[in-house]
Amino acid sequence: MGCLQGQAAIVTGAARGIGRAICLELADHGANIMATDVLADDLNQTVDMVKEKGVGCAFEVADITSGEAVERLVEQTVEKFGQLDIMVNNAGITRDMLLPSMSDENWDAVINVNLRAVFLGTRAASKVMMRQRKGRIINMASFSGLAGNAGQANYAASKAGVIALTKSVAKELGKRGVLCNAVAPGFVATEMTAVLSDKIKEGVKQIVPMQRMGEPSEIASVVAFLAGPASSYVTGQVLSVDGGLRM
Secondary structure: OOOOOOOEEEEEOOOOHHHHHHHHHHHHOOOEEEEEEOOHHHHHHHHHHHHOOOOOEEEEEOOOOOHHHHHHHHHHHHHHHOOOOEEEEOOOOOOOOOHHHOOHHHHHHHHHHHHHHHHHHHHHHHHHHHHHOOEEEEEEOOHHHHHOOOOOHHHHHHHHHHHHHHHHHHHHHHHHOEEEEEEEEOOEOOHHHHOOOHHHHHHHHHHOOOOOOEOHHHHHHHHHHHHOHHHOOOOOOEEEEOOOOOO
C-alpha cells in the first residue's frame, strides 16, 4: 500500500513532461489523480497511463488562467474523490526573447499561465484544505526564478513570483495544517527544452556539475516527497532539483 493511498491530487500541466511524470509518481504511491491541461490528446495518454496503475483518475481540459474553471476543477475533484489532499500547480510556458524585443502579449501570456494560474489553483485548493485542516500545495518554480536567466525576463519573473507566493501561503496556512512548498528544477529533458539547439544543450551540460539534464521522473520524486508523510514538518521551502547548477 502506497503512502498516499486513497488521497486525491490535482496536477496541472499533466499532459506531458514533468506533469505526466508527477501524475504517474503520485499514482504509484496510491493517490487518485485529477489531471488537467489544454492539450487534449496528450492528456488522454496520461490518463490511460495513470489508470494502468490501478488508481482512480479523472481529467478536465481546462483553461487554468480562468478563476471559474479552476474553482470548478476543485469542485469536480471533491465530488469524485470526496476530498482534495494534494494540489500540484505545475503548468508552465515559455516565450523566450531578450527584454527589448519582448511584446506585451508574450509577457502577459507567461505571467498568466505561470503565476496567475498558480494563485488561482492555490486559492481554490486552500478553501477545501483549510476545512479539512490538512493538505499539501506544491508549486513548480525554477532555477530561473532564483537566479534569473538572460532571455527569460518574463519566465524568471513569473517563477520568482511563485516562490514569494509559496512562502506567503505557507505562513498563512501552516496553522491550519496546510503545507505549501515549491520545487525549482534546473534544465530538464522535456518538450520545453527539446527545442534548444544542440550547442545550447552541450553548454548546459558544461555548467551543470552532474554534466547532464535532469529527467522528469527526478522532479516527480521530489514532488511525491513533499506530498507524503516524510515531509510533515516542511513548509515554505524551495527545493532545488538542478544537478547542482545553483551551488
